[in-house]
Amino acid sequence: MTVISMVQNMVSDWKAYSPVGTEQEVRFICDVLNLKPNSQILDLYCGYGRHAIELAKCGYQVTGLDVNKDFLDIAKQKAIEAGVDVDFRQSDMRDMQYNQRFDAIINMFVAFGYFSDIENSEVIKKIAQALKIGGCFLIDLLNRDWMIRNNLNRYWRHPSGEYVLAYKIELQQGIAIMRRELLNQITGTKTRAEFVLRAYSLTEMNNILEENGFSIVHSYGGFDGCEYTKDTPRMIILAKKTQTC
Template identity: 65%
Template structure:
């Protein structure tokens, strides 16, 4: 499961995280102490910064190794966060949160029906009028742009190649990290269902959500076919 598709070299920079958290808090506009579920929180970088701001945070991820790192980082940051290992298809919360966030393309890895069922479980987790912020890759932008990338780490030790093939709404992502010193290679491949905004509008509506806004990036720009991200803010009706 991918949490940051380019994360090997970005290393979740503090500046990037701070910008993203500013965006999250701005669009959610919730009072301090509000309960937020970070769904598929990965290493906990958003969860930890949100907890520092006084929000009650619960972090859920399907990978225990990620949660172990998140827990250690939370301890180092002196914040109290409840982390839970759980497949998002098995969420069992009921009207417990004021908001749910799902960041960095952590949605769309199952069948269409399972993906839709996840949204229903998100709705079940939220209190009335609760907010759902979901960050997706923009399929329309992907169609128009070559997503293949190649990075060399500044110290020359690592090289990352990143290739994406998009066909019929299915994105196949292949990532290879090469240690130039040892020659070791780490390869990843995962498949993501890339949804259009009309498709997401329908899926969300079927789970009782209405879309309040769609953004094209963490700078708050309006979503369009020319923005690489599709960040949707929806409200439970």
């Protein structure tokens, strides 16, 4: 299949990276977290800061962590333009060393499952360590059960260009093999990459979260607040840290 036909057949996910999509996501984040002004939020894998900056505008103290310097440079520039102060940090999240610092941690746009099962659990452990008791963790994933039944291509716009993403699910290991193509509109060049993402079911996420002292408060199927079902493309989990492990 060519990229053009992939785009024509796409499930358009363009809203996800557009200001409209981000606005809806931030409204949802604020509603479900229901934090006091000045609460400390960590945007884990903040990318170019689209949520971190909007949350700072809402009056929260925001830290944004990402490994990618180029994204962080865009984020810092956008924060200056928006007139907000966000503590952007460049780090591999596996090196994160926060201890009971945050009231909430968000992990947006399918930024989990990059490593082995053991390392992915370690990531959740680090998140638990970084949260205060009673703090909330909001994680936005693709719904594995939906992905299996809807092997559709996705497409979105991004400051680096236009992404086209195709995937197939390998059932035994529960991994999604993702093929990503970035079209740079200015230079016309295409960059291709293939990567593997562990696609967790809600049951598996529940187990990992419970092992690390979390209880799931709610699972949503979209940023309009709808319930998670097998038919919702997203699986957005709100969990509370109820104990230290």
